[in-house]
Amino acid sequence: MMMRDAAATKQRILEHARDQFAQHGFAAVTVKGVADAAGVSPNLITRYFGGKDGLFLAATRVAIPVSNSFDGDRSGLGARLAASIVQRWFGAPGEDPLLVLQRASGERPEAAEALAEFLDTNSLHPLYRYLRDSGLDDADAQRRAAAIDAFVLGVSTRRRVLRSALGDPAELQAWLSATIQHLADG
Numbered sequence: 065m066m067m068r069d070a071a072a073t074k075q076r077i078l079e080h081a082r083d084q085f086a087q088h089g090f091a092a093v094t095v096k097g098v099a100d101a102a103g104v105s106p107n108l109i110t111r112y113f114g115g116k117d118g119l120f121l122a123a124t125r126v127a128i129p130v131s132n133s134f135d136g137d138r139s140g141l142g143a144r145l146a147a148s149i150v151q152r153w154f155g156a157p158g159e160d161p162l163l164v165l166q167r168a169s170g171e172r173p174e175a176a177e178a179l180a181e182f183l184d185t186n187s188l189h190p191l192y193r194y195l196r197d198s199g200l201d202d203a204d205a206q207r208r209a210a211a212i213d214a215f216v217l218g219v220s221t222r223r224r225v226l227r228s229a230l231g232d233p234a235e236l237q238a239w240l241s242a243t244i245q246h247l248a249d250g
Contacts, residue, residue, distance in 0.1 A: 074112055077102045081123040082164055090120055090168040090175065117174070124165045124178060134190060138198040142245025149216060150237040153223075153230060166225045188213045195248065204250065211247045216240075 080101040084093045095116050099106040113119040133144040152162075165182065168175035188209055196205035219240070223230050230236060 073102075073104060073108070077104060077109060077112065077119070078123050081119050085120060085123055085164040085168065090172050093120075095119065120168070120172070121174065121178070124162075124168070124175065134194040138195070138248060139245075141194075141248045142241040142243070145212075145216075145244050146237045146241035149240055150233050153220075153236075154233050163220075163224055166221060183213060183217065187216070208248055208250060212244055215243060215247060 077098065081093070081098045084098055084101065093116070095106045095109050098119065099109050109115070109119055113122050133141070133148050136144060162179075162182070165175050165179040169179045170176070191212060192205050192209035195208050196202060200208065223236075
């Protein structure tokens with residue numbers, strides 16, 4: 065019973081930390097503020113996460129199932145990736161760990177490194193492998209994967225980090241789909 069309560073408490077702390085880091089950035093968030101929001105003692109955050117840096121790193125651990133986007137012919141890649149992106153961006157505003165990393169990457173070197181590592185592992189490398197396996201030569205697959213990765217990161221930064229409006233989900237998805245497909249096709 066105690067373990068379940070501890071796990072639930074850790075999860076509640078992480079949810080409040082994600083929300084606060086996403087909305088306010090790393091510098092403005094305090095351990096006390098997260099503790100108050102989660103209804104726990106700040107000492108508990110120190111015990112579970114070792115302090116603010118550990119809490120930040122735990123709150124920004126993210127896994128995105130991108131493999132579904134790579135199921136199917138290259139001619140539908142743009143549509144599949146765009147649907148996945150729009151679903152993520154409109155699904156849980158303010159709590160997306162990837163958004164937290166993006167916002168904090170300018171002020172925290174470890175956030176920038178975590179974001180780069182995440183994008184390499186979960187976006188760039190799988191996309192490169194998919195494009196290569198779809199019949200492109202190695203160099204072309206690398207160039208196209210890098211272009212798609214940079215485009216999506218740029219749109220995310222402009223529309224989410226800089227807090228511009230995301231716009232209409234259907235229009236955004238159509239635009240992302242067409243542009244990603246154009247980059248994939250060359």
